[in-house]
Amino acid sequence: xxxxxxxxxxxxxxxxxxxxxxxxxxxxxxxxxxxxxxxxxxxxxxxxxxxxxxxxxxxxxxxxxxxxxxxxxxxxx
Amino acid sequence: xxxxxxxxxxxxxxxxxxxxxxxxxxxxxxxxxxxxxxxxxxxxxxxxxxxxxxxxxxxxxxxxxxxxxxxxxxxxxxxxxxxxxxxxxxxxxxxxxxxxxxxxxxxxxxxxxxxxxxxxxxxxxxxxxxxxxxxxxxxxxxxx
Numbered sequence: 001x002x003x004x005x006x007x008x009x010x011x012x013x014x015x016x017x018x019x020x021x022x023x024x025x026x027x028x029x030x031x032x033x034x035x036x037x038x039x040x041x042x043x044x045x046x047x048x049x050x051x052x053x054x055x056x057x058x059x060x061x062x063x064x065x066x067x068x069x070x071x072x073x074x075x076x077x
Numbered sequence: 078x079x080x081x082x083x084x085x086x087x088x089x090x091x092x093x094x095x096x097x098x099x100x101x102x103x104x105x106x107x108x109x110x111x112x113x114x115x116x117x118x119x120x121x122x123x124x125x126x127x128x129x130x131x132x133x134x135x136x137x138x139x140x141x142x143x144x145x146x147x148x149x150x151x152x153x154x155x156x157x158x159x160x161x162x163x164x165x166x167x168x169x170x171x172x173x174x175x176x177x178x179x180x181x182x183x184x185x186x187x188x189x190x191x192x193x194x195x196x197x198x199x200x201x202x203x204x205x206x207x208x209x210x211x212x213x214x215x216x217x218x219x220x221x
Contacts, residue, residue: 009129009201010212050199053134069131075213076128076159076200077112077171077191 001064003028005037008071011047015040031058033068046073078154079139081130083162088172095156099176104153108183109174110191116166118213121206126164131199135159142193146175149189150182157190159200192219 005020012018015038022028022036030049035041049056050069062068078095088111096107116123143155153176160170173194175186195216202213 006131008131008199009203048199050131050134053131053137055197069134071131071199072201072212073215074195074197074199075202075216076130076198077195077216 001028001062003033003037003062003065004067005033006067006069007038008069010072011038011044011070014038014044028062029058030056030060030062030068033062034058034070037068038070043070044072047071048073079136079143079157079159081136081159081161083160085168086158086160086172088158088169091158091172092156092174095154095174096176099153103178104176105178106180106183107174107176108180108187109172110187111169112171112191113169114164114166118204118206121204121208123166123204123206125166125205127203127205128159128161128164128170129201129203130161135199138198139194142190142197145193146186146189150175150177150186152177152182152186155186155190157194159194159198161200 001024003022007015007018020037034043048071049058051066092109139157146155155175158172173187173190175183177183204211
């Protein structure tokens with residue numbers, strides 16, 4: 001399956017990428033996709049994750065065609 | 078209504094213009110919050126700021142927050158306008174407003190709109206300070 005992965009703000013700078021696509025033959029969770037897309041084992045503390053623009057936990061499963069996003073705590077307003 | 082703006086806006090003008098679109102005689106209360114950019118933060122001077130967002134998800138969450146407020150309180154309408162991109166001190170960053178027949182609902186809903194926005198809407202501030210650029214790590218709590 002193919003997953004589009006996006007990184008925002010400080011995580012975009014840390015990983016050096018804003019957008020990438022990963023492929024997996026088998027099932028994949030958010031944390032596994034993080035490791036594959038970022039090349040980093042550990043996800044920084046307080047990282048927020050979203051699948052198809054809805055917040056999820058790091059152990060949530062992914063489906064083919066999902067858009068997965070990683071970002072730090074939000075600071076708008 | 079929710080809207081993102083990539084240039085300076087006048088919140089009082091926006092408030093007045095939006096209010097003209099509401100049914101006259103139906104609302105008895107409008108409560109609003111305007112957030113603007115300070116030229117200091119955490120003990121440093123801040124000369125400029127950039128607001129990053131997640132196109133699509135940001136709009137979706139602003140709309141979701143408006144819809145939730147309308148379910149919780151008897152509102153005639155609510156409005157959120159938020160800046161993105163480069164921002165200068167004194168610029169308005171955000172406007173939230175809620176209209177209702179009586180004041181209790183508009184006070185509570187306006188507070189809900191800004192607090193939920195600050196906790197859930199994907200925006201990130203990067204400040205330009207005398208010490209260099211830095212990401213704002215988290216929003217202040219409501220009672221700070």
